[in-house]
Amino acid sequence: RKEVEQDPGPFNVPEGATVAFNCTYSNSASQSFFWYRQDCRKEPKLLMSVYSSGNEDGRFTAQLNRASQYISLLIRDSKLSDSATYLCVVKRAGTYKYIFGTGTRLKVLA
Amino acid sequence: AAGVIQSPRHLIKEKRETATLKCYPIPRHDTVYWYQQGPGQDPQFLISFYEKMQSDKGSIPDRFSAQQFSDYHSELNMSSLELGDSALYFCASSLKQRSNEKLFFGSGTQLSVL
Numbered sequence: 001r002k003e004v005e006q007d008p009g010p011f012n013v014p015e016g017a018t019v020a021f022n023c024t025y026s027n028s029a030s031q032s033f034f035w036y037r038q039d040c041r042k043e044p045k046l047l048m049s050v051y052s053s054g055n056e057d058g059r060f061t062a063q064l065n066r067a068s069q070y071i072s073l074l075i076r077d078s079k080l081s082d083s084a085t086y087l088c089v090v091k092r093a094g095t096y097k098y099i100f101g102t103g104t105r106l107k108v109l110a
Numbered sequence: 111a112a113g114v115i116q117s118p119r120h121l122i123k124e125k126r127e128t129a130t131l132k133c134y135p136i137p138r139h140d141t142v143y144w145y146q147q148g149p150g151q152d153p154q155f156l157i158s159f160y161e162k163m164q165s166d167k168g169s170i171p172d173r174f175s176a177q178q179f180s181d182y183h184s185e186l187n188m189s190s191l192e193l194g195d196s197a198l199y200f201c202a203s204s205l206k207q208r209s210n211e212k213l214f215f216g217s218g219t220q221l222s223v224l
Contacts, residue, residue, distance in 0.1 A: 034212065043200055043215035044153065087152065089213070096141060096158040096166035098202075098213055103152055 003027055003099050004090050010105035017078050021104045023088030024070045031093035033064055035073050038085045038103065047073075047086070078108045112137055114216035116201050122222045123191050131186040131219045135203030141165065142184040143213065144176060145200040153200060159184055160206055191223045 006023045013019045025033075033050035048055065050062040050071050061074040075082055088101035115134040123129050135142050141160045145153035146169075155168035159178035170176075173191075178184045188195060198220055202213040 032211075041198065041220075043217050044213075046212050046214065049212060096143070096160060097155055097168060098143065099155065100145075100152040 001026065002102065004088055004101040006086075006088050006101040006104045008102055008104060010107050012107045012109055013078055014109050015078060015080060017108075018074065018076045019078055019106065020072055020074045021086055021088075021106075022070055022072050023101050024068075025088075025090045025099075026069065027090070027092055027099075028069065029093050030069075030090045032091040033062075033071050034089040034091075034098075035060075035062060035071075036087040036089055036100075038087055040085075044087055044089075044100075075106075078106075080108050080110060082106060083108045114201055114203050114214055116199075116216035116219050118219060119217065120220045120222075122224065124224050125191060125193065127191050127223075129188045129191060129221060131188070131199055131201075131221075133184045133186070133201030133203075133216060135182055135184070135201075136214055139203035139205050139214075140182065141204045141206050141211075142178055142182070143202045143204070144170075144184070144186050145202065147198045147200060147218075149197075156186070188221075193223050196221055196223045 035047040036044040038044045054063045059076045063072045085103040087103045143158040144156040147153045156170040158166045162178045176186045198218045202215045204211040
């Protein structure tokens, strides 16, 4: 079992839809959490950090549930340009390791 | 703003050859990470350096080695290349002192082993 797991998708949604992704992690020592976005054959780009109280950045909302060991990403009013792979990233306390999930593919359809 | 710089962008090698990938972190960043991403795979952590010392090790083969130099740039040396080493290699950097330190990635080096 991978340390960080995501549903690979693809999630095919129409423009304007709201879509949510979940990510589960198995190591309770995990300390920091992030969502990255990756376009095909490009580098991962930081979308947002995930804070315990939940946080929002425009159309994007991230939540952390430490008790159940999962994080989520909600995208409202999807745009065609949101089509990408969304990677959940977890950093363990006291290490320099950032562990990536397998990614969830999103396709926003016109 | 300056980003993470990787070179070369593309590299073609034959089996059993060696390759060296270079990474220049964002100025003032003190930690460098190397990741390998195969086709359709998630990035796999290879190794990291903090203040020129190896700080953590992941699934890096013994045929690979890396180091961080006094100017904080890093090089990943790969020897006895195999077909399975063909992948995108990303370097990332961060500033350790910041809590919730974020990783910033370079554009990657596409290595093809023929």
